[in-house]
Each structure stands twice: as structure tokens, then as C-alpha cells.
Amino acid sequence: MSPRTDPAPLTGMLTDLPVEHRDLLMGLAREVDHPGRVRLFEEGGAADRFWIVRTGSVALDIQIPGRGPAVVETIGPGGLLGWSWLCPPREWHLGAETRSPVSAWEFDAGAVSRTFAGHPEFGLAVVIVVARTIGDRLRATRTRLLDLYGPQTGHPMP
Known part of the structure; x- marks a missing residue:
């Protein structure tokens, strides 16, 4: 079944795109499956897909x-995995590993970027959704690092 007609419910990034832009993006998708405990990318590697x-x-x-x-x-389901492809130097800012078997739509970042040229409204819509994801990831990373390195509760600071 093609990604465009997949019966899986639309969530996350896909619900944030207008229908015509979602259809254009999904026309560039390919379905992939990964087993659990597989590294998908490493921090600093070339970000050429999402x-x-x-x-x-x-x-x-x-x-x-x-x-x-x-x-x-x-x-999890509906989530965008990978935004580093959008901005130079196009290197992963984080690493990623499957926690369980994963089914996903995979996108060639170059093909998506080339589509922006002929469809600037599509490009803007995708960039806005990706920018929202970047903000969410920065907040999550900050919170996690504060959990790891912030002052410990119950212990007075010197």
C-alpha cells in the first residue's frame, strides 16, 4: 500500500500540514521497518534523510x-525523527536508536529540499513544522541536562 493511502491514523507533523502539502510530502515517502535496538544515526554524521x-x-x-x-x-508514533537535514552543515545534532521495532515513512532530504524550489508554500509549511520540532527538542534536551547536572533536591548548595 502506498504511503498516501496508508490507513494508519495521521498524527504529529502530518496533521500540522495542510492537506495539499501533506499529499506532496507523502508522495516523496518510502515505508521502512527497523528492528528494536538499532542505531539509526550518530551525532556528527551526515544528515541526509528524516x-x-x-x-x-x-x-x-x-x-x-x-x-x-x-x-x-x-x-513515538507521528513524531518527526531528524531535522538536522534542513540547515547546514547538515550533520546530526543527536544520536538515535530504536527502542522497539519501528515502522516509519522515510524521506530523502535532498528530494524534499528540491521540491521546495518548485513549491515555495510547501517549503514554508514544512520549515514551520520542523522549526516547531526543533524548539521542542531544545526544550527537552535542556530539561534532561538539568535533570542530569542541576542541583540535587534535598541537598543544600554550598
Whole structure:
């Protein structure tokens, strides 16, 4: 079944796009499946694609020197996985690992970006949705890092 006619309910990023832009984006999608506990990308790697999660979950993590990876957010159904493709240098800002088997729509970032040129309203709509996701990820990362490194409750600060 093609992504455009998939009976899975629309959630997250897809519900935020007008129907004509959603149809254009989904025309560029390809369905993919990943087993659980698979690294999808590493911080600093080339960001040339992105996904919209259909089922399952993906943990986003940041490498903390001397401590290893720390999960900063978990992406579930309807969530956008990957925004680093949008802005130079187009390198992943975080790492990602599937927490469970994942079914997703995968998008070639170059194809999506090239489509922006012929459809500027589509490009603007996608950029606005991705920018909202970037803001959400920054807040989640900040909160997680404060949890890890902030003052411990119950212990007075010197």
C-alpha cells in the first residue's frame, strides 16, 4: 500500500500540514521497518534523510564526555525523527536508536529540499513544522541536562 493511502491514523507533523502539502510530502515517502535496538544515526554524521514514525519508538541521545550517551527524548508514533537535514552543515545534532521495532515513512532530504524550489508554500509549511520540532527538542534536551547536572533536591548548595 502506498504511503498516501496508508490507513494508519495521521498524527504529529502530518496533521500540522495542510492537506495539499501533506499529499506532496507523502508522495516523496518510502515505508521502512527497523528492528528494536538499532542505531539509526550518530551525532556528527551526515544528515541526509528524516522519518515520520508510524509505530514503535526511537530514543534520541546526546554523548556526554566521560559518561556516554544520555537519552534526551523518545519519539513515538507521528513524531518527526531528524531535522538536522534542513540547515547546514547538515550533520546530526543527536544520536538515535530504536527502542522497539519501528515502522516509519522515510524521506530523502535532498528530494524534499528540491521540491521546495518548485513549491515555495510547501517549503514554508514544512520549515514551520520542523522549526516547531526543533524548539521542542531544545526544550527537552535542556530539561534532561538539568535533570542530569542541576542541583540535587534535598541537598543544600554550598
